Amino acid sequence: MTDQLRRKAAIVGIGATEFSRSSGRSEQRLAVEAILEALQDAGLEPDDIDGIINSDYEPTNQVDVVNAMGLRNIRSYATIPHGGGSSCGTIAQATMMVASGECKCVVAYRSMNERSGHRYGSPEIPAAFEWIYGLHAPYGLLVPGEWVAMHARRRMIEFGETREQWANIPLTCRAHANLNPNAIFHEKKMTLEDYLNAPILADPLCRLDYCLETDGAVAYIVTSAERARSLDTTPAYIHATAQAMGYPVWYQTNYYRDSLTTASEIVNTAKILWEKSGLTPRDMDVAQIYDHFTPAVLTSLEDMGFCKKGEAGDFVGEGRIGIDGELPMNTAGGLLSEGYIHGWNLILEAVRQVRGTSTAQVRDVEFSLVTSCLGAPTSAAILSR
Amino acid sequence: MSQEIPKISRPIPKLNADTEEWWAGLRRHELLVQECASCGHLLHPPGPMCPECRSLDRGWRKCSGKGKVYSWVIINRPMHPYFFGKAPFPVVLVEMEEGFRVVGSIDCVIDQLCDGLPVEADFQDESDEFSMLLFRVVL
Ligand SMILES: [Zn+2]
Numbered sequence: 085m086t087d088q089l090r091r092k093a094a095i096v097g098i099g100a101t102e103f104s105r106s107s108g109r110s111e112q113r114l115a116v117e118a119i120l121e122a123l124q125d126a127g128l129e130p131d132d133i134d135g136i137i138n139s140d141y142e143p144t145n146q147v148d149v150v151n152a153m154g155l156r157n158i159r160s161y162a163t164i165p166h167g168g169g170s171s172c173g174t175i176a177q178a179t180m181m182v183a184s185g186e187c188k189c190v191v192a193y194r195s196m197n198e199r200s201g202h203r204y205g206s207p208e209i210p211a212a213f214e215w216i217y218g219l220h221a222p223y224g225l226l227v228p229g230e231w232v233a234m235h236a237r238r239r240m241i242e243f244g245e246t247r248e249q250w251a252n253i254p255l256t257c258r259a260h261a262n263l264n265p266n267a268i269f270h271e272k273k274m275t276l277e278d279y280l281n282a283p284i285l286a287d288p289l290c291r292l293d294y295c296l297e298t299d300g301a302v303a304y305i306v307t308s309a310e311r312a313r314s315l316d317t318t319p320a321y322i323h324a325t326a327q328a329m330g331y332p333v334w335y336q337t338n339y340y341r342d343s344l345t346t347a348s349e350i351v352n353t354a355k356i357l358w359e360k361s362g363l364t365p366r367d368m369d370v371a372q373i374y375d376h377f378t379p380a381v382l383t384s385l386e387d388m389g390f391c392k393k394g395e396a397g398d399f400v401g402e403g404r405i406g407i408d409g410e411l412p413m414n415t416a417g418g419l420l421s422e423g424y425i426h427g428w429n430l431i432l433e434a435v436r437q438v439r440g441t442s443t444a445q446v447r448d449v450e451f452s453l454v455t456s457c458l459g460a461p462t463s464a465a466i467l468s469r
Numbered sequence: 470m471s472q473e474i475p476k477i478s479r480p481i482p483k484l485n486a487d488t489e490e491w492w493a494g495l496r497r498h499e500l501l502v503q504e505c506a507s508c509g510h511l512l513h514p515p516g517p518m519c520p521e522c523r524s525l526d527r528g529w530r531k532c533s534g535k536g537k538v539y540s541w542v543i544i545n546r547p548m549h550p551y552f553f554g555k556a557p558f559p560v561v562l563v564e565m566e567e568g569f570r571v572v573g574s575i576d577c578v579i580d581q582l583c584d585g586l587p588v589e590a591d592f593q594d595e596s597d598e599f600s601m602l603l604f605r606v607v608l
Binding site for chain 2: 205206207209210211212213214216217218219220221222223224225226227230233234235237238241283284285286287288332339340344
């Protein structure tokens with residue numbers, strides 16, 4: 085049975101501020117700058133917006149956006165939880181809001197001064213650590229890199245992976261960032277030696293396995309496929325979306341599952357996505373894979389079905405994830421080298437690949453995949469021309 | 470008048486009714502695992518319900534303390550000020566012989582760490598209220 089939501093909605097506008105280490109502006113202002121740009125890109129007006137979506141980690145309240153922009157027509161709103169797992173879930177939500185007829189034009193936004201303001205890589209210092217964090221914090225595991233390193237070690241143990249293999253991911257992202265003037269690391273090249281000599285922060289992860297910390301905002305606009313065709317822009321049709329939880333599931337510390345090298349939330353998301361889309365990994369012309377830490381990309385590629393378990397280390401070698409490879413990946417530089425807007429900048433690049441406007445454009449893109457964070461309830465989307 | 474410089478203390482867990490007995494076990498120098506009183510399923514981290522049979526009847530089993538290193542991280546650049554000056558130090562994930570995993574510290578030379586390294590649970594008292602797991606290598 086064909087998915088009822090297939091190609092019923094489209095992303096018709098994208099907007100972003102510059103990505104920097106210090107924006108010098110409030111997160112509220114960054115958010116409305118990105119939204120205004122997305123509206124202009126779509127050829128729509130603020131008065132057209134009747135739905136608004138953000139993520140649970142978003143510091144800019146929806147009412148601040150409404151007040152700042154004078155949005156008077158909002159009739160539906162939603163917040164998608166689970167941090168980095170939520171980014172593509174907002175596309176799923178926007179699709180439902182538009183395809184149901186409840187909304188005509190939905191805006192989704194993510195804004196953060198994650199470098200100059202609160203950094204996710206620096207621990208809060210509360211009196212005591214709640215939830216799962218309490219089991220790990222006393223021993224010295226307090227931030228995402230330290231949590232993820234435990235999973236990364238298992239990839240080395242189970243699959244004999246080497247840091248030379250891991251290096252292909254940050255090196256490819258950096259090469260793509262070098263083509264993208266908006267990337268934080270546009271000017272800065274990276275060599276294998278740079279990677280192998282980078283300081284090991286939480287062994288086995290080095291600094292270049294860690295994503296960036298970035299100030300900036302992105303936004304996108306979703307409308308119905310019918311309306312999209314009437315606009316003076318190239319629509320990226322939403323072919324399929326998926327969200328899944330996995331079981332058991334915590335945030336980046338999934339130490340209590342059968343496997344530390346299989347992410348059940350990605351396995352489940354992939355199953356739903358391929359079923360709903362009627363497509364397979366081989367149909368993907370380009371992919372934006374959530375790259376908060378290098379080894380997480382390898383597990384994501386396997387669990388999405390791009391290669392067998394334990395083979396991702398080889399899969400990413402020999403140029404296969406470069407622009408001319410089998411699976412061109414993270415073509416704007418990804419979270420490792422373009423910027424870290426909690427995965428949302430990957431959505432914008434997935435749209436650009438459908439439009440043909442990427443700075444690392446893949447030829448003849450029909451299907452453009454984007455995924456969200458491994459290690460938490462997550463999501464993914466396939467966009468199409 | 471001299472002013473006391475506030476001392477950054479070790480991060481500690483915030484307990485709730487589902488987890489306090491597990492930590493109380495460590496304080497008594499016992500490694501516990503939650504055991505479903507209905508079906509016998511072992512659960513760590515502890516929770517309010519058995520995810521297998523949905524029983525709310527929660528019990529505890531005292532573990533042998535024997536396990537094997539399953540994974541580890543060496544913290545070279547700590548992000549939390551309590552750990553500044555203590556690096557490099559290892560944190561281990563240990564698979565206990567009862568079949569569940571638990572995070573702890575380990576008393577060993579970093580080069581000793583390997584997959585399957587046999588270890589035994591010991592306990593380190595941090596305060597009158599709080600003890601931690603400190604694994605020792607079984608020779
Ligand atoms: Zn039970």
